[in-house]
Amino acid sequence: MNYLDYAASTPVCTQALELFCELSVNHYANASSLHDAGSEANGVLRYCREQLAVYLEGCADRVFFTGGGTEANIFAIISLAKALPAQRRHILVSQMEHSSVQHAMSMLSEQGFSVSILQPNQYGMVTTERLEAQLRPNTGLVSVQHANSETGIIQPIAMLAKRLRKDGILLHTDAVQTFGKLEVSHAVLGADAITLASHKVYAPKGVGVVSLGPNVAWQPLYPSSSHEGGFRPGTVNVPLIGAFVAACEAIWPSRSADREHTRSLRDRLIAGIEKQSLPIRYFSPSAYDVLPGIFGAFYQGLEGQYVMLTCNRHGVCIATGSACRATEQGLSPALKALGLSHHQGAQYIRISFGRGSTIADIDALLDVLARLAQHQHQR
Amino acid sequence: MNYLDYAASTPVCTQALELFCELSVNHYANASSLHDAGSEANGVLRYCREQLAVYLEGCADRVFFTGGGTEANIFAIISLAKALPAQRRHILVSQMEHSSVQHAMSMLSEQGFSVSILQPNQYGMVTTERLEAQLRPNTGLVSVQHANSETGIIQPIAMLAKRLRKDGILLHTDAVQTFGKLEVSHAVLGADAITLASHKVYAPKGVGVVSLGPNVAWQPLYPSSSHEGGFRPGTVNVPLIGAFVAACEAIWPSRSADREHTRSLRDRLIAGIEKQSLPIRYFSPSAYDVLPGIFGAFYQGLEGQYVMLTCNRHGVCIATGSACRATEQGLSPALKALGLSHHQGAQYIRISFGRGSTIADIDALLDVLARLAQHQHQR
Structure with missing residues (x-):
């Protein structure tokens, strides 16, 4: 074939699969458990978080794991939106976003946010001019993917970020297709929130990442969520997360x-x-x-x-x-x-x-x- | 140790781990892709769905996979609640439910549902009498866990279901702790919705299941969700789901x-x-x-x-x-x-x-x- x-979906690399098996056999405990088995699983988790923070030039305590890219996009956008001040509840998203971003938008529309669609130029690019034309005094958040999964068209995220920063508007970018291929980091892209997915970088399916910039305010999608520093509920999948980071380490050099x-x-x-x-x-x-x-x-x-x-x-x-x-x-x-x-x-x-x-x-x-x-x- | x-969290059984590796190597394609690699992954998925439907005495096309037990509880409850008629938007949940059920409830409260708490008797049991005392003419959905994860106390789900059926009230039960240990099926429990999680039955973490009864109306949490028959968005994790079913098959006999x-x-x-x-x-x-x-x-x-x-x-x-x-x-x-x-x-x-x-x-x-x-x- x-x-x-x-x-x-990419094939899974050997390093990721081997580590998954090792962690599943030796570190199956719940990372939230307070005994040594739990602490060891939590140690693996901490390592993974720190490693991703290095790749993303972010902060380890602002790297949050989810169950995949779809969930990462939904959690990232809603968590940022919920913390926006009342006078900043307008959200702009590009026309080409992944369906998960559309899901987040329909949920936010129901909750009284106003959402509008950012159209690209004839080459599929969201330019600074296009962006500027649609900004409103109450725009609080913009979501533009780093590259599209269907066309591969890359957006000038760093330029958009620069423009948005002037007005204190947050930028989320879905970097699921570009992480491990282009330079993806808070420093390079200037994005306040970056999302990733494991199965596009030679790791097993089932891990997503939301990385938030140091000063970005957020509110949990589900209030009093018990895991991931309150960002997401649900048992944290240490073996899969370890496999994801192993795949990153394998492809990085x-x-x-x-x-x-x-x-x-x-x-x-x-x-x-x-x-x-x-x-x-x-x-x-x-x-x-x-x-x-x-x-x-x-x-x-x-x-x-x-x-x-x-x-x-x-x-x-x-x-x-x-x-x-x-x-x-x-x-x-x-x-x-x-x-x-x-x-x-x-x-x-x-x-x-x-x-x-x-x-x-x-x-x-x-x-x-x-x-x-x-x-x-x-x- | x-x-x-x-x-x-349980250790992972060999059968589950071996199948996970095999599927990750040979069936990494996206199960929604229309080429043979995708169709083969989808074939594995179909087998898993049918196998679970057998265990749960449910319908294969109403077995929906999620990323874990927490997500399964949230999706089950909200999907049922969204389809309740306007005059049935009161929801009753037991006091001892998992935090994921509480998350679903806070989201539903925000959306105008009324939620009330069902207290058990001194032995921690939600009896039919306790239930009856709190039913309202507008009660549409009740959620009671099959057994509690902290105390192990088992609830008389079949009896509660019988009582609720009389008034056409839906029953969801979180069977995460009991599946594979007690008899858990739509026929035995009489529940309209059952949720499971992989990592309590010797499978890797990262799979949840929502099984709905044949005539139960539901609306997707995220409108126009693209996977799982519209129930949930996000790439379906065929290797993990296969591993989950392999673990079930290993423990069943x-x-x-x-x-x-x-x-x-x-x-x-x-x-x-x-x-x-x-x-x-x-x-x-x-x-x-x-x-x-x-x-x-x-x-x-x-x-x-x-x-x-x-x-x-x-x-x-x-x-x-x-x-x-x-x-x-x-x-x-x-x-x-x-x-x-x-x-x-x-x-x-x-x-x-x-x-x-x-x-x-x-x-x-x-x-x-x-x-x-x-x-x-x-x-």
Whole structure:
């Protein structure tokens, strides 16, 4: 099988899996228990928190673990929103956010917050100008993803943060797709809140992270939550969190090599498409700022779903967009934001790759794409 | 180390861990992805759902996975409450519920539901009479745990369900402590909603279950949630869910043997206490209906915390109550419900054991308890 759907979920690295097993066998105690077994589990937890604080240039006591990226986005946004002063209850979110951000917004709307949608420019970018045009005197919080999971388009978070800081407006960024690939930290991005998810960085599914800046006020989603410094209730999953940090430690030293690797695979894919003159349009790096590991494209004249299923029949796994919306009809927010028609959007395919991807994976994909073009030609 | 804190978290069984590794390596794809890798992960998920439906005598398409027991309780209660008719928005919960149930209640109170607290009798039991006295014409939902995590006291869920059914009132029961130990199913308990958690049944932490009866109306906590049939958003954790079901399958055949085993350890503990006339009061099985694996006791004249720490110094892990409240001050709701004074409550210790516990564990504990009595005597 040629797996080219890393943006949906990555394979788990050996280091993460081995540590998970070791912790499950030796540190299964509840980290909140006060006996030694609990304290040892808590020691592992503390180490993980400190390690993430180093990566994120944050504070260990403001790194909160959740059960995944969705929960991290929901908890981050609602916890920040609940602590906003009464005269600052307007929230701005980009049009392309993950559905979890939409969930947080619908909950906040019900609670009397006003929410508005920030549209990007024609290249899918939330520029400072776009942002500025929608700021209100009562804007308290802005949420813009670092990169989109469907298109890979990267947002200029640091610039947005700089602008928002002037007015004391908080910025949350969903860095689920970029952590471990681009530089993601409070210092680099200037964001007040950053969220991560384990299964996009070669760790098992089931861990999310919310990291808050040092002076950011927050109120728990559930008052008197008993874990994670009051941030989230529920037994803290020490073995999974340990596995997540083990995966981070495994990938950290080779981040630039990995970036080069994915970039060269992307170049090979583009070269193959161009050489064979395949009827495929893609986000050209000259116009769009995209993550090298996410290649979004339009197969002209064919439905993305048909291309995906044909690839699948030939043992190549690609996607037509976010797995979180795979069963939904209609254009996704990320494609809508680019001003695409339904017809264009229906042609969309997403190819995503990473550390474990090979030249053979790309070549197998190119074979199927070429075969499709031949069929199209014969018809 | 003699680990006697199974009610906080159990060790993970080999079968669960092995399957977790296998699924993490071979089925890491997102179960919502439409390619074969996703379909295969989804196939595992379907099997797990069906298997749980068999155990719970429920419907596979009404078994919803969450990230843990806390999330399961919150989602179960809020999803049921949101679908209650306008004239049925009164909710009754027992005084001893897990903090996650309290979280759900505070959220529902904010949303205009009226919530009231159901007090048990002097033996900690929510009787049909107690229930009846608090029912209102607008009561729509009742939540009573199957057994308490701190005291082990079992509630007569089937009887309560029978009474509630007469008035068309829904019943949710938190069966986190009893699943795999007592009979837990929709048919046996008569509950409309049952919640479970993986780490109390020899599986890794990180999976919760909400099982709903066939005709129970519900509304998602987050509208348009994309996973779990709309019940919960967030990538479904197939490897962990598989591990949970593997643990269930491992323990299922030996459930009565395990019950006998824990009962005999409990008898040994009681016999040791009585033989040495240790100054320990406990919930006598003749007065209280308790889970055999949870032994709640009061060390007269000593603080529970002191007893726990002394045990810990001698390599025996016990608790003073729920790990979810370990750092909180004051009497827990479960002890308050028994009408205990703060002074009595402070003497509380919880010893909990299961499949992996041995006679040596109990004897090591008895040694420390006897040593404490000697010291007390010498002072």
